[in-house]
Amino acid sequence: MRTSLVAGNWKMNGSFAANASLLQSLLKGLAKLDSSRQAVCVPYPYLEQVRGMLNGSRIAWGAQNVSEFEAGAYTGEVAAPMLREFGCSYVTVGHSERRMLFAEGDVQVAAKYAAALGAGITPILCVGETLEERERGVTEQVVRRQLGAVMDKVGAAGIARGVVAYEPVWAIGTGRTASAETAQQVHAFLRGCVAADDPAVAAELAILYGGSVKAQNAAELFAMADIDGGLIGGASLKADEFIAICQFADELADR
Ligand code: PGA
Numbered sequence: 001m002r003t004s005l006v007a008g009n010w011k012m013n014g015s016f017a018a019n020a021s022l023l024q025s026l027l028k029g030l031a032k033l034d035s036s037r038q039a040v041c042v043p044y045p046y047l048e049q050v051r052g053m054l055n056g057s058r059i060a061w062g063a064q065n066v067s068e069f070e071a072g073a074y075t076g077e078v079a080a081p082m083l084r085e086f087g088c089s090y091v092t093v094g095h096s097e098r099r100m101l102f103a104e105g106d107v108q109v110a111a112k113y114a115a116a117l118g119a120g121i122t123p124i125l126c127v128g129e130t131l132e133e134r135e136r137g138v139t140e141q142v143v144r145r146q147l148g149a150v151m152d153k154v155g156a157a158g159i160a161r162g163v164v165a166y167e168p169v170w171a172i173g174t175g176r177t178a179s180a181e182t183a184q185q186v187h188a189f190l191r192g193c194v195a196a197d198d199p200a201v202a203a204e205l206a207i208l209y210g211g212s213v214k215a216q217n218a219a220e221l222f223a224m225a226d227i228d229g230g231l232i233g234g235a236s237l238k239a240d241e242f243i244a245i246c247q248f249a250d251e252l253a254d255r
Contacts, residue, residue, distance in 0.1 A: 002206050004222070004229035004253045005163060006246045007124060008040040008236025009064060009092060009210070019046055023053045025239035030059055030246055035253035036229065038246050039090050040236065041124075044078055047086040055087065062090030062121070065098060068111035070118075080119035091116050092231070094146065095126045096169045106149035113150050113162060123162045124231065125150055126210070127190070131170035139168075140189050147193055156198035163206045164190060165231040171211025173233060180220045180227075183209045187226035215244035222252045 019042070030038050039060040042050050050061045067077035083091060093116065094109035104112075109125070116123035127146040129139040143166065151159055166186050171178050178186075187207045195202035209221050210231030221227050229249045235241040 002204055002228050003035075003037055004249045005037040005039065005206050005208060006229045006242075006249045007038075007062075007090060007092075007163075007165075007208065007231050008242055009095070009231055009233050010040065010042050010236060011064070011097070011233060012043060013237055014043055014046055016046075016049060019049055020053070022237065022239055023050065026059060026242065027053070027057055029239060029243035031057075033058070033246060033250040036246070036250040041090060041092050047083070047088065051087045060089040062088040062092070062124075064092050064095065066091045066093065066112050066116055066121075066123075068108055068115050070115065080115040080121055083116075083121055084119040088121055090122050090124055090163075092124045092126055092165070096128055096130075096167060096172060100169070106146055109146070110149045110153035114154050114158065117154060117158055117161055124165050124208070125162055126165045126167050126231070128167040128169050128172075128211070134168065134170065139186060143186060143190060144193055147190060151194070151197060156194065156201045159194055159205065160198075160201040163208060165208040165210050166190060167210035167231060173212070175212050177212040177214075177217050177221070178209070180217075180224050183221060184224040184226055187224065191226050213245060215241050215248075218245040219248040219252070222249050 041062045041064045067079050093112040098104045113123045127143045129142040133142050191202045206228040208229045208231045209227050213230045213232050214235050
């Protein structure tokens, strides 16, 4: 049985005051959920604040990027063991904004995934095609390549210790969600890629959908057989929206 997860991706947003008020609301609004997991992935400087407020609660926290290196002369980078010291349970790797704006490639993303695992942090591996790639009909090749690079590095056993998030680039921050059917097709394809290697791992793997998820469309997406929750950007900054999305995932969990 897979446990669904809803993770907020705050991106480069927040302030001490705004975070405190958002987290207070989440602590209240998510306290009664019991069938699914929730997490917030926040900018590095706020990890201590988030740890202080969420420690002992059922909400986990994490970062949005991690170095592939363990320590050393890598100015500006943050290593996985450091994130672990801040109590991070999760880190997103390979987000399309990192791939496109910061030129992260498949091999580097795979190394970051492995670094997270090495520190006992669950990596959330983001994959997804651009609009141009979808229109060219190469969606499956693209996501298979992105997932395959990680599988080559860590094997099915490593995939079992992470989470995958399918985020079509054309749906991120655009208000344009993939239809539940379109998303389901890619989720089933991704699960099939893992199943070709290890059916048991594939059956247990949480595959999240991300891209303009809101309270309004979450239930329909999460009801699909291979969608096990969401990675939520914009809507994770609004307490009511994020709580409602988490509630839908919780109701549809346990399958
Ligand atoms: P969005 O972002 O929900 O604002 O589309 C999702 C993401 O980038 O993870």
